[in-house]
Amino acid sequence: MTGNRLNAMLAGMSSAEYQLLVGTQEGDPLCRAFTEKRGMHGGFTGSEIKPAQWQAAWNGLMAEEAQPGKRVAYIHIPFCRRRCLYCGFFQNYSDAELERAYIECLVRELQMAADTRYLSGAKLNAVFIGGGTPSSLSSLNAAKLLKALRAYLPLTNDYELTLEARINDLIPEKMEIWLAHGVNRVSIGVQSFNTRVRRAVGRIDATEAILNKLQLLSAYGQAAVIVDLMYGLPYQTMAVWLKDLQFLTRAAIDGWDLYQLNVYETSALKAAIAAGRLPAAATVAGQAEMFAAAEAILADHCFPRISVCHWSKSNRERNMYNTLTKSSLAVLPFGAGGGGRIGGVSLSLERKVERYMNMIRQGDKPIAAMRQPHSGYSLQKAVMGQIKQGYIDLGSLAGCHGSGIWELEPLLKIWERRGLLQTGARVAKLTVAGQFWYMNIARSILECLNALDIHKSATKVE
Ligand code: SF4
CATH class of the missing domain: 1.10.10.920 (Arc Repressor Mutant, subunit A)
Structure with a gap:
């Protein structure tokens, strides 16, 4: 039947x-x-927990002993120095004073979690600092955050600590702070190696600068260097894409993700294409052909496949955070706009930075929504x-x-x-x-x- x-x-x-x-x-x-x-x-989404119960529910979850097994944390940095045209996630432009105050609150949020039974009895296998642009943090603020992370979040011996970065931030002063404070994986939004394609969507560096900066980071020998590429961008013809793939195979990197471009209705990219300032992005059929070309070329090189859109080039790339979050284990969220789950309860954190900071200053977990587990x-x-x-x-x-x-x-x-x-x-x-x-x-x-x-x-x- x-x-x-x-x-x-x-x-x-x-x-x-x-x-x-x-x-x-x-x-x-x-x-x-x-x-x-x-x-x-x-x-599947469980029923909403009423706002009046959020703090008690969170405190109750963190007061329980953690189950044996793996768990991870996500830390959100909601600032970018520039806004990419295609972006659907932009929150705030970087501002020195706001960044200082935000990091102070984020450190406090980490400290509040450290005092709980849940975290004092369990180690985290992976932490992902995402955004926004975490690499845009000043060296001073990055050091403050990373020191607090190491002090308040217990990590396993073989932990993975990823920081998302833009090529433009790969300068020795910043990279040395990240590496000295335990970052062992840097995920970089390259999107395309082609200078014209990048600059059309708000990225800055030219091809040679990208390759040099990746080489510089890789030469420290302390972090897996991971690159995100997009396919279907304006000016990114099939010929440009094939060249992008060639650069991938040559660059000093340990792995990469390939993403298809989404032209969001409200994005500046959509407006620029509609106004004729940029040529159209690839159609879905065009993107499909680009994906198939990539799959065939990368298979020819025998690069190990970690997922349908992620490849590794060396055994330095473990992709632990992304792999572990595909299961139902706990993801502890921190920072304005972060999201995660614990004990099957899912939660998202306040996105507005000022409101987030006010809640932290009151000693509250800055929760914006919370849902019960779904069977x-x-x-x-x-x-x-x-x-x-x-x-x-x-x-x-x-x-x-x-x-x-x-x-x-x-x-x-x-x-x-x-x-x-x-x-x-x-x-x-x-x-x-x-x-x-x-x-x-x-x-x-x-x-x-x-x-x-x-x-x-x-x-x-x-
Ligand atoms: S760096 Fe990332 S979050 Fe910031 S504007 Fe560009 S795509 Fe959006």
């Missing part, structure tokens, strides 16, 4: 709903598997984790989360016929087309699990 409920659900859909969820049969799957690219929303949460993370690794293993999901997951088998068969999956004896692997559309596949699966109420959870979340 497997799939009866799923088939009935699909049969009851309008053609537009069906195409969004299952995809389309027209054309080649790489460029046209779905009618549109989808982001990751609409997973499907660990299943959701398991599904997402597999898809991000490029496969779907219904057998192992059923083993941990209940046999109801087999109801999805007919959907996987459809995707196999359409060239998005290749089903072997044990698991279904995402083809190159499936990897390009992995977010659509993940979202469709989660929507089916939700609609059919298949989320029996057998795994404890920390």
Whole structure:
């Protein structure tokens, strides 16, 4: 009877709903598997905790002893010196006085967590300092933050401490502070090595400067050097993209992520293209071809694949934080705009810097939203984790989360016929087309699990 409920659900859909969820049969799957690219929303979310209960709920969670296992922390720096045209996450321009006051509050927030039973009895495997632009912090403020982090957050011996950076900030004075205070992974938003492409979207340095600065950081021998590249930017033709990939293979780096450009409706990039100041970004089909070209070239070089969009070039790259956050373990959040979860309870922190600082000064955790655990949460993370690794293993999901997951088998068969999956004896692997559309596949699966109420959870979340 497997799939009866799923088939009935699909049969009851309008053609537009069906195409969004299952995809389309027209054309080649790489460029046209779905009618549109989808982001990751609409997973399982638990019920909201009322604001009056936030502080007590947080204090209660931190007063409990941590479960054995791994855990990580995320620290948010909400400042950038320049605003990139494509950005959908910009919060505040850097300001020396605001930055000083913010770091003071962030240090206090770390200190408040250090005094809890949860953190005094558990070590963190990875910490990620993201933003914004963490590398934009002055050397003095970066040193204050990193010293506090090492003093208040207990780390495992083999910890990973990542700092997000812009090329422009890779100067000896800053890098030496980061490395001296325990940063062992630097993730750099290069986006493209092509000077014209970069400058069109608000990035500063030219090709040679990028390569030199990556070399400089790498030469310290103390941190994994990771690069983010985007595909589909204005002026980034296929020829430019192929050159970008060549630079990746030559540069002094340990790994990289490849991201497709999203042109957000409210972004300055959208406005610049609409006004004719910049040429159009690549279409979805164009991006798909760029992704497939990258996949083929990087496979030819035999670079190890860490996920569908992340490769390593040396064993210095472990990608611990990103890998661990794909499971349901605890992510402790700090800083204005940070987000995380503990004990399955998810929380996001106040984004407005002034309000964040006022809450810290009152001795409160600066919470802006909090939700109870959802019974499907660990299943959701398991599904997402597999898809991000490029496969779907219904057998192992059923083993941990209940046999109801087999109801999805007919959907996987459809995707196999359409060239998005290749089903072997044990698991279904995402083809190159499936990897390009992995977010659509993940979202469709989660929507089916939700609609059919298949989320029996057998795994404890920390
Ligand atoms: S550095 Fe990052 S957060 Fe800041 S504007 Fe650019 S893309 Fe946005």
